[in-house]
Amino acid sequence: MLRFVDIDQAYPEKRSETERRQDFNEIYRPFDPVKAKDQASRCSQxxxxxxxxxxxxxxxxxxxxxxxxxxxxxxxxxxxxxTSTMPEICGRICPQDRLCEGSCVVEKSGHGAVTIGAVEQYITDTAWKEGWVKPIRPGAPRGASVGIVGSGPAGLAAAEKLCEAGYAVTVYERSDRAGGLLMYGIPGFKLDKAVVQRRLDRLTEAGVEIRTGFEVGRDATLADLRSEHHAVLLATGVYAARQLTCPGAGDGVIAALDYLTRSNRNDLGDAPDSGDRLSAKGKRVVVIGGGDTAMDCVRTAVRQGAASVTCLYRRDRENMPGSAREVKHAEEEGVVFEWLSSPLAVLTKGEAITAVRVQGMRLGAPDVSGRRAPEPEPGRTFDVGADMVISALGFSPEDIPALFQAPDLETHRDGRIDGDLATKMTSLDGVFVAGDLHRGASLVVWAIRDGMDAARSIESYLSNRLQVLGAAE
Incomplete structure (x- = not known):
């Protein structure tokens, strides 16, 4: 260990920009075992x-x-x-530069962070290859069941832990495939879908029931699920896209998740759409936004054969919320970034989009978050030619109380489900919440953490409840 002085920081080899623009395969080649061992040995302990x-x-x-x-x-x-139900997934998609690697003491010393994420992925990918990933061992039956609404990272993490604890678990997913954001929101070049599927298979092989095509509110109300299960976990994520509000931002502007879902379906072999509205092939594409979803969109457009891809973001590079590593990958693949740029209008000719009129921005005084707030820079406007505009401005919760026919389910003003910070219990007894639906749009790793925490709270709640029922008998 402590070899950071004589071994430089190194990541797995990336495929060439030319090669990776042609497909949706992951951009990194497998970590060479010797190099992975060397990188792990750079840790300063x-x-x-x-x-x-x-x-x-x-x-x-x-x-x-x-x-x-x-x-x-x-x-x-x-x-x-x-400590993690999906280490190889976190190793692939966590913004390590903002989390573990950004906190690394070796990084702070000027030697370059230990490549924690790449080593984490290498360890677990090797474990799958060598058969070290064992089947989930369900605990002794506890005589109680849990319904989980949503099969994204929070729901899947909770399902695994509750299965291990001996509870019968049913996961309800409104889409035709399980996995939520992991399956349909994140492109294959960041997360190969086979990596997600093997986690899903491991759950179902352990007895977790995953019911796809099941929409709460249509196929059952929340009250129905509460009557069927001893506890319910809400882990739907947040899927209501924040709308672009400038003039011209009508039906012609595409929501990021619609675009990414269609692309992921294509990658999974589903039948293509009859039209080409959600295809970037041959088009001048403008993506509006600065988070990881925007980076997924611009890099997807490159692979679909866009004539050009431009990203508009209202702050500068240093204040971008997405991963710096993702920005670098996008630039390598030919994406043009217009920093300090905000859309004034989407210009059209007839029904066809022709350009985005852009207002140049500058950074003013810090806002309540501590970030310098963008403000218009007088006299700086310009047009960016476009045939396709994608809005990637983030997501808000859907109206879950209305959708689930549960008017007594309390929410925050922004639509997030209110839950006790310690126990994740909502205003309804036996109903818990986890992931983005509780904390707001965030990272996959936080959803996993919330799902595991919620599982522990549900286990404690049910243990106490079963003891009370047993004593009453």
Whole structure:
């Protein structure tokens, strides 16, 4: 260990920009075992591991880096998987530069962070290959069932932990495939769908029932689920797209999730749409937004054969909320970024989009979040030619109380479901909430954390309830 002085930071080899623009395969090649071991050995084994506190799951990062650096990969996997239900997924899509690697002491010392995410992915991918990932072992039956609404990362994490605890678990998913954002929201070049599917298969093989095509509110109300199960977890995520409001932003502007879902369906082999509205092939594409969803859109458009791809963001590069690594990948693949730019209007000729009129911005005084607020820069406007405009401005919760016919389910003013911070219990007894539906649009790793926390609360709630019922009998 402690080899960060004589071994430089290195990531797995990336496929060339030319090659990766042609397909939706993951951009990194498998980590060379010798190089992965060397990178793990760069860990400084700090007395106070800031990487661990910078991880929402508080993964025991120094421990599994030490084991990987010593070539003890199976033990490294056991440590890695002890605190995360999806370490290879987090290794692929977490913004490590803002979390564990951004907190790394080696990074702060000027030697470049330990490549934690790449090593985490390597450890678990190796574990799957070698058969070290064992089937889930359901606990002794507890005589109680839990219904989970939503099969995204929060719902899946909770399902695994509750199954291990001995509860009968049914997951309700309104789409035709399980996985939520992992399956339909994140492109294959970041997360191969086979990686998600093997996690889903592992759950169903353990006895977790996943009912796809089941929409709460249409096929059953929340009250129906409460009568069928001893506890219910709401983990639907947030899917109401924030709308672009400038003149011309009508039906011609495409919502990011609609675009990404269609692309992921194509990648999964579903029948294509009859039209080409959601295809960027040959088009001048403008994406509005600065988060990871916007980066997914611009990089998808490149792979679909767009004539040009431009990203408009109202702040500068340093204040962009998305991963800096994703921005770099996008630039390598030919995306043009117009920083400090906000749409004034979407210009059309007839029904066809022709351009986006842009207002140049500048950064003013910090707002309540501490970030410098963008404001218009007088006299700086310009047009960006466009045939296709994608809005990637983030997501808000749907009206869950109305959709689920549960008017007594309390929400925050912004539509998030209100839940106790410690227990995740909502205003309805036995109904819990986890993930983005509770905290707002956030990271997959936070959804996993919330799902695991909710599972522990549900287990405690049901244990107490079953004891009371047993005593009454």
């Amino acid at each position: 700090c007395g106070i591991p800031f990487c661990q506190s910078g991880c929402p799951l508080h993964n025991n990062i120094p421990d599994w880096l030490m084991l990987a650096g010593e070539g003890r990969l199976e033990e490294a996997y056991e440590i890695s998987s002890a």
